[in-house]
Amino acid sequence: MSLDVTLRVFRYRPNQRAHYDTFNVTVPDAANVLDAIEQAWDKYDRDLMFRHACHHASCGTCAVRINGREKLPCIAPVRDYKTSKPITIEPLRNFPLVGDLVVDVAGFFQKQEASGLVITRPTEDTLDGKRIEHTQGLDSSAPVVPFNRFENCIECGICLSACPTMAADYKFFGPAGLAGIKRELDKTTDPEKRAALLQLADTEQGVWRCHSAWECTEACPQSVYPAEAIMELRQEITRQHFKNLFRR
Amino acid sequence: MNLSLPEYKKLRFVRWFDLRRLRVGNIAYILNRVTALGLVAYLYIHLVVLSLLAQGPSGWDPFIRVARTPFFLMLDVILLAGLLIHGLNGIRLALTGFGVGIRGQKPLFVALMIVAAVALIAAILKIFMH
Numbered sequence: 001m002s003l004d005v006t007l008r009v010f011r012y013r014p015n016q017r018a019h020y021d022t023f024n025v026t027v028p029d030a031a032n033v034l035d036a037i038e039q040a041w042d043k044y045d046r047d048l049m050f051r052h053a054c055h056h057a058s059c060g061t062c063a064v065r066i067n068g069r070e071k072l073p074c075i076a077p078v079r080d081y082k083t084s085k086p087i088t089i090e091p092l093r094n095f096p097l098v099g100d101l102v103v104d105v106a107g108f109f110q111k112q113e114a115s116g117l118v119i120t121r122p123t124e125d126t127l128d129g130k131r132i133e134h135t136q137g138l139d140s141s142a143p144v145v146p147f148n149r150f151e152n153c154i155e156c157g158i159c160l161s162a163c164p165t166m167a168a169d170y171k172f173f174g175p176a177g178l179a180g181i182k183r184e185l186d187k188t189t190d191p192e193k194r195a196a197l198l199q200l201a202d203t204e205q206g207v208w209r210c211h212s213a214w215e216c217t218e219a220c221p222q223s224v225y226p227a228e229a230i231m232e233l234r235q236e237i238t239r240q241h242f243k244n245l246f247r248r
Numbered sequence: 249m250n251l252s253l254p255e256y257k258k259l260r261f262v263r264w265f266d267l268r269r270l271r272v273g274n275i276a277y278i279l280n281r282v283t284a285l286g287l288v289a290y291l292y293i294h295l296v297v298l299s300l301l302a303q304g305p306s307g308w309d310p311f312i313r314v315a316r317t318p319f320f321l322m323l324d325v326i327l328l329a330g331l332l333i334h335g336l337n338g339i340r341l342a343l344t345g346f347g348v349g350i351r352g353q354k355p356l357f358v359a360l361m362i363v364a365a366v367a368l369i370a371a372i373l374k375i376f377m378h
Binding site: 164211212215217218227228231234235236 | 271272273274276277341344345346347348350351353354
């Protein structure tokens with residue numbers, strides 16, 4: 001079974017007028033929006049700029065806005081949208097535009113690097129309250145070696161696009177960066193490293209610029225909960241300030 | 249109009265009011281800002297009005313007659329709504345802003361707005377049936 005879909009895609013080049021182009025494509029019933037975009041590129045306009053890589057929500061490359069909401073189109077089924085109306089595809093907000101659906105993510109990745117987030121983490125010891133036995137299925141005399149996995153954050157930039165504070169102030173460190181700082185804080189007990197991380201977050205453009213819209217958590221496709229991370233960072237920073245106050 | 253374009257840099261705050269993102273957090277965010285602007289405007293108006301007191305009864309009494317008209321009482325209701333929304337949401341922000349009740353921020357907002365609504369209805373009845 002197939003679906004006839006109309007895509008209304010934002011088009012932009014520097015020094016040219018921004019506009020929307022309409023593409024009528026036919027995709028399989030199980031297709032995702034990214035498949036429809038690729039078909040539009042393939043059949044109608046090879047100049048259409050968009051990013052895509054893994055096609056299964058692991059890389060965060062393809063993030064765009066679909067009907068105004070930030071999504072990963074690689075896992076957004078076409079059938080979830082009313083095909084009687086055009087599906088509007090636009091680039092992420094709060095990033096400089098490069099062209100069409102592609103935004104400049106260099107500044108974002110600089111902030112991510114500044115946050116010090118290491119993209120892997122030790123896997124959890126429990127899942128749904130049940131202890132994970134790492135030696136299950138292996139030689140029981142083998143030493144227990146905790147697994148390593150990727151962090152939840154795929155650095156897609158969706159949280160920055162959803163953030164209304166980011167809309168008004170590009171200097172804001174951003175939900176992803178602050179959530180990265182929180183993750184690194186959770187991973188370390190080294191007092192010096194913890195102090196450095198908290199100092200990074202405790203700035204005008206850090207945790208205190210967040211105005212609690214919680215849109216980042218709503219939009220995040222990967223359960224990073226950046227808003228919660230920011231609030232927990234604030235709690236920790238405030239705790240440290242109080243401790244320092246009584247130490248003087 | 250696409251606000252990501254460089255020429256619309258100064259208009260980006262308009263995204264705060266994007267109704268396509270009508271989720272609880274964004275609703276609270278917008279309400280807080282709108283009520284804040286309203287309350288600040290009221291503060292200045294209030295100071296100007298209070299200055300009428302310095303003119304004695306000849307300045308104050310005519311204002312009180314106007315202030316008791318239904319239109320003005322409705323403005324008082326709007327002011328009270330702003331105070332309740334801003335104040336109660338402020339409590340939510342103060343709590344969640346320091347990591348307290350962060351997983352329950354949505355139901356907390358809904359619960360506080362219900363309290364605001366009940367208080368407002370009670371106030372409307374008191375004001376207009378007095």
